[in-house]
Amino acid sequence: MTSLLKTSDLNPSRAVVDAVVPAGEPWLHRLGRGQVLRIVDLEGNQAVDTVFFNADDPDEHYSLTHTIQAQGALYLGVGSRLMSSDARPMLTVVADTCGRHDTLGGACSCESNTVRYGLDKRPMHSCRDSFMAAIMADGSPLQKRHVASNINFFMNVPVTPEGGLTFADGISAPGKYVELRAEMDVLVLISNCPQLNNPCNAYNPTPVRCLVWDDA
């Protein structure tokens, strides 16, 4: 099942940021309150691992448990408010042509890949390595301990009534997008997922496009 779909009228030619993030690379960007971020799944079935931080106090971060409690439900869609660890709204999902985004799947890492797929998988590239590379950049206020559980945009991780967890085929497709309005100044930390061991990217990680508009 998918939630309500809603398209956006924002014109890409008026975006103040228009960046393509190749698969396997991070993107760290400061988003001002009122700005709108669109993430476009250019080729379909890509997982976009994303964490948000209060730009002025990164100890306050996106909190999956506050978000789940606020909406009483697990998946994200139009109208979902992404809540912080201090129980404040950070961003609101204002448009979505995909219908479901995951809150539970977290990010892949070299270390969890050894558990999930084989001890010899450690050298494979992972989201956590992209996160670590991004937060080590000059001027970044973030450390490993800040990097909280992330959202996986365009990813479908259904929980069954029996308490099972499955990685289902993506419900995204080329050109699907999600749009978020910042309710406070936030840092956006993205890893465009390089996972090759499960179907979260349809075994073919592909680029995404990030656009930002000023007060829409």
Added chain:
Amino acid sequence: MASSNVNVSALARAAVPEHSTPFANERVLWTDAMPGGAHWSGVLRRGNTLRLTDAEGRANVSALFYNHEDRSERYNMPDTLKAQHTAHLTTGCVCYSDMGRILCSISSDTCGWHDPLCGPLDAGAMEAKYGEARYQTHRNEMHRSGHDGLLIELAKWGLTRRDMAAPVNFFSKAVADEHGRLRFATGHRAAGQHVDLRFEMNVLVVLSAAPHPLDPIAIYAPGPVKLTAWRSGTAGADDVCRTRCDENARGFVNTERYFL
């Protein structure tokens, strides 16, 4: 070149007992009690088990786990669920850190379902639901939230709110429907149920016995919890947690290498 596999690494592992050790009264190290709403923290060493007992059948225990030797390594809910293809925890499940190691394993459980998804109740939601009950008027019957209780205990060990993660809510069950909407399963708990957390590493354990955020009960009435630490040793070669899935077998290898 030989590929990495469990057979090759068998020699290069910390000693693994043949079998796991079941509970016995003479193995008890200490006991303690948490009134409903209280918070607690302490270090549980590798090879010891912490038994949580729901004394009156209405407990919720929010729990966080950190590697005591490097507290940047912490319990990771997504990695725990993904590795074991589950959205609830019970006997045979383990709690993974973000470093691919097993902080603790659930060697015994008479409750059957523990909630890893919903997180703790925070102060604002608690007051909206149950009203205000501060120390000045209510003394130690004051309302305490799980979020604040966990933060208070984290602070005692030099940790801050940046170290907060999604905890396990022991004894609570929340079921998701096809749209992902969550419903608290009332009647899931019973007096005397216990869960054994066997520590496979030296772990800072942080607990709060405040109410579950989705518990529909109209009054603030979290139940008391009994803590029983006992000397169990680590998971045996034939342990139910180790043999549950190939993922856990590899998780134990990662953990045992750390203690060589």
